Amino acid sequence: MRKSGVGADRTFQWITAGAAWLVLLLLGGVAVSMAWGGRLAFETFGWQFVTGRNWDVVAGKFGAFVPIYGTLVTSAIALIIAVPVSIGIALFLTDIAPRWSRGPIAIAIELLAAIPSIIYGMWGLFIFAPFMAAHVEPWLNAHVANKALIGPLFSGPPIGIGMLTAGIVLGIMVIPFIASVAREVFSAVPAPLKESAVALGSTRWEILSRVTLPYTRSAVIGAIFLGLGRALGETMAVTFVLGNAHDLSLSLLMPSNSIAAAIANEFTEADTELYRSSLIALGFLLFAVTFVVLTIAKLLLLRMNRQLGRTH
Amino acid sequence: MAIPARRRVADIAAFAFATAATVFGLVWLAWILWTTLVQGAAALTPSLFSQMTPPPGASGGLVNAFYGSAVMILLGVIIGTPIGVAAGTYLAEHGRYTRLAAIVSFVNDILLSAPSIVIGLFVYELVVRNAGHFSGYAGALALAMILLPIVVRTTEESLRLIPDQMREAGFALGLPRWRVTRQILYKAALSAILTGILLGVARIAGETAPLLFTALNNQSWSASLNGPLANVPVVIFQYAMSPYNEWHTLAWAGAFVLTAFVLVLNILVRLLARKGKEQ
Numbered sequence: 001m002r003k004s005g006v007g008a009d010r011t012f013q014w015i016t017a018g019a020a021w022l023v024l025l026l027l028g029g030v031a032v033s034m035a036w037g038g039r040l041a042f043e044t045f046g047w048q049f050v051t052g053r054n055w056d057v058v059a060g061k062f063g064a065f066v067p068i069y070g071t072l073v074t075s076a077i078a079l080i081i082a083v084p085v086s087i088g089i090a091l092f093l094t095d096i097a098p099r100w101s102r103g104p105i106a107i108a109i110e111l112l113a114a115i116p117s118i119i120y121g122m123w124g125l126f127i128f129a130p131f132m133a134a135h136v137e138p139w140l141n142a143h144v145a146n147k148a149l150i151g152p153l154f155s156g157p158p159i160g161i162g163m164l165t166a167g168i169v170l171g172i173m174v175i176p177f178i179a180s181v182a183r184e185v186f187s188a189v190p191a192p193l194k195e196s197a198v199a200l201g202s203t204r205w206e207i208l209s210r211v212t213l214p215y216t217r218s219a220v221i222g223a224i225f226l227g228l229g230r231a232l233g234e235t236m237a238v239t240f241v242l243g244n245a246h247d248l249s250l251s252l253l254m255p256s257n258s259i260a261a262a263i264a265n266e267f268t269e270a271d272t273e274l275y276r277s278s279l280i281a282l283g284f285l286l287f288a289v290t291f292v293v294l295t296i297a298k299l300l301l302l303r304m305n306r307q308l309g310r311t312h
Numbered sequence: 313m314a315i316p317a318r319r320r321v322a323d324i325a326a327f328a329f330a331t332a333a334t335v336f337g338l339v340w341l342a343w344i345l346w347t348t349l350v351q352g353a354a355a356l357t358p359s360l361f362s363q364m365t366p367p368p369g370a371s372g373g374l375v376n377a378f379y380g381s382a383v384m385i386l387l388g389v390i391i392g393t394p395i396g397v398a399a400g401t402y403l404a405e406h407g408r409y410t411r412l413a414a415i416v417s418f419v420n421d422i423l424l425s426a427p428s429i430v431i432g433l434f435v436y437e438l439v440v441r442n443a444g445h446f447s448g449y450a451g452a453l454a455l456a457m458i459l460l461p462i463v464v465r466t467t468e469e470s471l472r473l474i475p476d477q478m479r480e481a482g483f484a485l486g487l488p489r490w491r492v493t494r495q496i497l498y499k500a501a502l503s504a505i506l507t508g509i510l511l512g513v514a515r516i517a518g519e520t521a522p523l524l525f526t527a528l529n530n531q532s533w534s535a536s537l538n539g540p541l542a543n544v545p546v547v548i549f550q551y552a553m554s555p556y557n558e559w560h561t562l563a564w565a566g567a568f569v570l571t572a573f574v575l576v577l578n579i580l581v582r583l584l585a586r587k588g589k590e591q
Contacts, residue, residue: 264521
């Protein structure tokens with residue numbers, strides 16, 4: 001009996017180890033297949049694939065600068081909105097809200113992450129974009145567009161569909177990811193640290209800015225990178241409100257494109273080998289960038305965990 | 313000693329900002345849910361669950377899309393769960409403290425947040441291109457790949473929470489390790505693992521991007537997984553982007569059912585988790 005037990009043990013261990021290898025292979029497989037599928041585009045265009053502005057399906061010329069630019073700009077807008085809001089929410093939930101309300105409010109914020117992105121997209125297209133076109137963008141045109149420096153960013157036709165709207169929707173979508181990590185680490189700050197600040201006469205703002213944030217810095221930055229990773233790769237919500245335009249424009253009110261939206265919109269219509277390869281090459285770029293961003297996020301969060309004395 | 317006015321103002325401003333930020337977050341949730349409820353409730357009809365997706369201009373339902381989604385989610389769970397539980401078991405038990413486990417745990421967290429559209433492209437390259445046609449099987453495989461890291465993570469975490477005394481008690485009885493894992497640890501972690509699977513189902517139910525190039529869509533009834541298969545998210549996408557009013561209405565109805573399903577699952581998961589904690 002003992003002998004069969006040992007054999008079964010070994011089998012069981014091999015099965016679980018095999019499954020673990022499969023997770024690793026999955027990530028490697030995605031990277032390799034994207035690189036392989038996109039090799040035709042990379043070979044044909046070289047660096048022009050990244051720097052070229054011309055995405056011409058008919059002529060078979062593919063330069064992906066516009067979707068890359070659109071991805072970066074919308075993600076930047078998303079972070080500009082989501083970072084302060086998420087830190088505010090985390091502060092509210094750890095220090096300000098009445099104790100009984102913290103659980104329900106935290107769950108409500110987390111539900112923002114549960115809503116499928118296609119719902120964000122539909123709401124964005126039918127409700128939010130018309131709202132932007134009717135109320136926000138005319139105001140921006142009238143009051144911000146004439147300012148120096150930032151003016152050109154906010155002048156353009158108020159059509160609702162564009163980089164600003166997409167960036168705001170993305171911002172809402174990443175708030176729960178940043179807020180939940182920030183809340184967790186804020187409440188893990190050792191009480192004696194905060195109490196000593198109180199004893200020295202600090203106000204709540206001073207506790208946040210001089211004790212809590214410095215102490216949790218690496219985790220908060222990690223959470224921001226996590227949010228960035230989400231924003232870069234988000235597909236459906238952006239596809240609905242970005243407008244699928246391949247023109248480069250400085251104005252945030254103009255329609256644009258993103259890597260994920262270009263793939264979603266065009267992949268099933270790609271009728272030549274080069275066209276399909278170009279879209280897969282875009283997928284490779286997206287995967288590589290999010291991989292780096294998420295790796296940084298994970299390393300920063302691990303560092304925080306070690307600081308808090310956790311092993312995992 | 314009174315606090316100087318400037319510091320007091322900064323404090324009140326921070327207080328007000330944090331409160332406003334929370335209200336800001338909750339307003340979007342309320343707005344989105346309210347829209348989905350109002351538009352969706354108006355679009356709900358009995359034919360939604362009895363008729364096929366219609367051509368433009370005609371009335372119809374979403375029954376083929378519901379069927380396709382249900383089958384692909386089920387198949388995705390059947391493929392993803394055993395692999396996920398096994399990998400999670402390796403990370404927490406058999407491979408604990410090994411380099412492989414540390415790397416896989418790290419990679420798994422990256423897969424959790426990786427763009428789902430890339431998973432769709434991967435399955436296209438792997439399955440659809442070789443098979444020569446879109447299929448429900450490819451869609452289910454893509455969903456399984458998204459479910460997998462969620463199950464790995466929750467399995468690993470729930471096994472780690474079990475005190476080592478339980479394992480030692482099992483070994484003291486002379487049980488081999490695999491039986492300790494199967495008969496003691498899985499039993500103790502069962503509700504947590506189920507929670508993880510439910511969370512995963514809630515996530516893949518709304519996934520659209522990975523289905524666009526795998527299952528695609530199918531206007532008519534098809535029970536076969538070996539061909540393009542209708543599914544709720546892609547139908548919502550195509551109908552919402554179309555210029556036809558009837559299709560918009562159907563898209564809202566689908567959005568309503570999908571959102572209700574996902575929210576109910578999420579709330580169920582939280583109740584389960586709370587019950588597990590009380591035990």
